[in-house]
Amino acid sequence: MDLDSKGHSKLVEAWNSGRSDEYTRILEKLFPLADKHDHETPEMWCSRVHDPFRKILEEHHxxxxxxxxxxxxIKMFGKLIERSDRVHGIPSNYIYCNVCDSLVFIPENGYSSANCYRDNHFKSCINKDTISKEHTRKKEILESIDRREFQIWQYKQYILKEEAEIKRLQLELSPQSTPHSEKDKLASVSYDYDGHSTGYKAYLLAKATMAKDTMPSAPNFEPAYIPPARQKMVSPTSYQSSAPNKTISEIFISSRYAKQNNLLPSIDHLNQPALRLRDGTKITFV
Structure with a gap:
C-alpha cells in the first residue's frame, strides 16, 4: 500500500474504528512526525522527519x-488554537515525498482538492515524469490563484450588496415624503438579485472586462520633420527648455547611431525625421 491520500485514509479509518493492528501502529508513529514544532520552518520540519519517515516505510515494507x-x-500539520484548552493541527501547504526525497509545496491545504494535488505530485514521482510534474505543478498553482481570486470577488460582491442595504436603511431615516422607489434608487438596491450575479460565469465576465480596461495601449508616435543639418555622430542626448508656462523635452539621436543599433533602419539622412512621444517629448534623428 502506498502512503498516498487513500493510504492515509485507511490508517485514519482503522484508528477511528478502535482497531489494534499494523494500521494503527503506523499512524501512532506518523502522528508526532506530522506536527510542526513551534518556531520550526518547513525546511527544519523536513530535516527532522526525513529519516524517521523513511524508517517507518522500511519497517512496515x-x-x-x-x-x-x-x-x-507525509503531510506537515500546523497548529490552530480554537480554545484556550484545546490545540488542533491543520494541514499545511507542505509534504515530504520520499520518492523525490524533497520538501514539496502544495498550492492547496484543505482536504479534497489538496489530496488530489498531493497525489498528482506523488504519481508523477512514481512514474518519473519530471516534465509532466512541472507542467501539472504550474497548472495547479494557477488554478489555486484563480479559485482564491474568485472567492475574493464573491466576498466583494456580498460586501457591496450589504453596503447598499445599509445605505437603504439610513435613507429610511430621511423624511417620509421621499418616495420609496427614490430611496431604493439612491441606495442602488436591485430587486433582480438572485444569487447568480456572484457565480463563476459572472466572475469570468468581470475579470475579462477588467483586463480589457487595464490593458496598456501602445505609445502614440507622431512623425515630424526638421530641416537638414550636418552634425557629428553622438549618442542619444536630451535637454529640457522652460518657457513661462511650458516645459519642452527633446532627445537627439544620431542617424548613424540609430542605424548601428537598429533603432530606425530605414532612416533617410536627407529628411532626418523626428518622432514625438505622447507626453510631448520629441526624438530627433540628426
Missing part, C-alpha cells in the same frame, strides 16, 4: 511482511 509499498508522503 511488504518485503518484511508489512503492508506498505515503501513509497509515500
Amino acid at each position: 511488504s518485503s518484511r511482511g508489512g503492508i506498505l509499498s515503501g513509497n509515500g508522503y
Whole structure:
C-alpha cells in the first residue's frame, strides 16, 4: 500500500474504528512526525522527519511482511488554537515525498482538492515524469490563484450588496415624503438579485472586462520633420527648455547611431525625421 491520500485514509479509518493492528501502529508513529514544532520552518520540519519517515516505510515494507509499498508522503500539520484548552493541527501547504526525497509545496491545504494535488505530485514521482510534474505543478498553482481570486470577488460582491442595504436603511431615516422607489434608487438596491450575479460565469465576465480596461495601449508616435543639418555622430542626448508656462523635452539621436543599433533602419539622412512621444517629448534623428 502506498502512503498516498487513500493510504492515509485507511490508517485514519482503522484508528477511528478502535482497531489494534499494523494500521494503527503506523499512524501512532506518523502522528508526532506530522506536527510542526513551534518556531520550526518547513525546511527544519523536513530535516527532522526525513529519516524517521523513511524508517517507518522500511519497517512496515511488504518485503518484511508489512503492508506498505515503501513509497509515500507525509503531510506537515500546523497548529490552530480554537480554545484556550484545546490545540488542533491543520494541514499545511507542505509534504515530504520520499520518492523525490524533497520538501514539496502544495498550492492547496484543505482536504479534497489538496489530496488530489498531493497525489498528482506523488504519481508523477512514481512514474518519473519530471516534465509532466512541472507542467501539472504550474497548472495547479494557477488554478489555486484563480479559485482564491474568485472567492475574493464573491466576498466583494456580498460586501457591496450589504453596503447598499445599509445605505437603504439610513435613507429610511430621511423624511417620509421621499418616495420609496427614490430611496431604493439612491441606495442602488436591485430587486433582480438572485444569487447568480456572484457565480463563476459572472466572475469570468468581470475579470475579462477588467483586463480589457487595464490593458496598456501602445505609445502614440507622431512623425515630424526638421530641416537638414550636418552634425557629428553622438549618442542619444536630451535637454529640457522652460518657457513661462511650458516645459519642452527633446532627445537627439544620431542617424548613424540609430542605424548601428537598429533603432530606425530605414532612416533617410536627407529628411532626418523626428518622432514625438505622447507626453510631448520629441526624438530627433540628426
